[in-house]
Amino acid sequence: MDIKLHYHPLSTYSRRVLIAFAEKQIPHELVVVDMAARRHREQPYLSLNPYGRVPTLEEDGFVLFESTAILNYLEATRPGPPLMPADARGRALVDMHMKLCDLQLTRHADTILFPTRFLPRERWNDAVMTAAKTAIEKHLAILDKRLAGRTYLVAEQFSLADICYMPFLEFLPLMEVVPPKAVAIWSEHLLARPSAVATRPEK
Numbered sequence: 001m002d003i004k005l006h007y008h009p010l011s012t013y014s015r016r017v018l019i020a021f022a023e024k025q026i027p028h029e030l031v032v033v034d035m036a037a038r039r040h041r042e043q044p045y046l047s048l049n050p051y052g053r054v055p056t057l058e059e060d061g062f063v064l065f066e067s068t069a070i071l072n073y074l075e076a077t078r079p080g081p082p083l084m085p086a087d088a089r090g091r092a093l094v095d096m097h098m099k100l101c102d103l104q105l106t107r108h109a110d111t112i113l114f115p116t117r118f119l120p121r122e123r124w125n126d127a128v129m130t131a132a133k134t135a136i137e138k139h140l141a142i143l144d145k146r147l148a149g150r151t152y153l154v155a156e157q158f159s160l161a162d163i164c165y166m167p168f169l170e171f172l173p174l175m176e177v178v179p180p181k182a183v184a185i186w187s188e189h190l191l192a193r194p195s196a197v198a199t200r201p202e203k
């Protein structure tokens, strides 16, 4: 049986997994969780993922959530083409960048993107969203130094670290964040990959 992904087409975290599927050409089955109808907060979905979030992966009775854990599982079980460097230091750097992506970027991006994409203007909290934007800009300035003179985050090889960023880089314009130069070049290059084009959300 194919690997199954419970996801939503507008979900940034789900898109990380879709990109990995495309890069590794993994046959899969997609199951849309109707988040507008709040099915992610109800049974039977909560039995699968008690945190009520997407994505959740299922394979032969094995259930896994958290997009970064799913990416690591796909890499461990389907290593070709590799999305991790072969050496310990390269792998550690990928892990570090995946973690930093979630700590320093995505949680702040969520603060801006959820209201901007899904709530009417009168329900936005401008002060909280402005603070999130400042935090993102600070992180991108650090990332810019890392990326100067590089094509990818780690070892001049496209990796899970780049994938973690891709769905969020897509929304920098919507968040009104102007990326510094090296981040802008990296982002444009990543978002032109066929895996990014094939998984680009409508909204």
Ligand SMILES: N[C@@H](CCC(=O)N[C@@H](CS)C(=O)NCC(=O)O)C(=O)O
Binding pocket: 010, 011, 012, 013, 014, 040, 052, 053, 054, 055, 065, 066, 067, 068
């Ligand atoms: N850390 C989780 C975040 C997943 C996440 O927040 N997904 C969003 C959709 S993009 C969600 O399910 N939100 C529903 C909710 O939090 O109620 C991961 O990496 O998979």
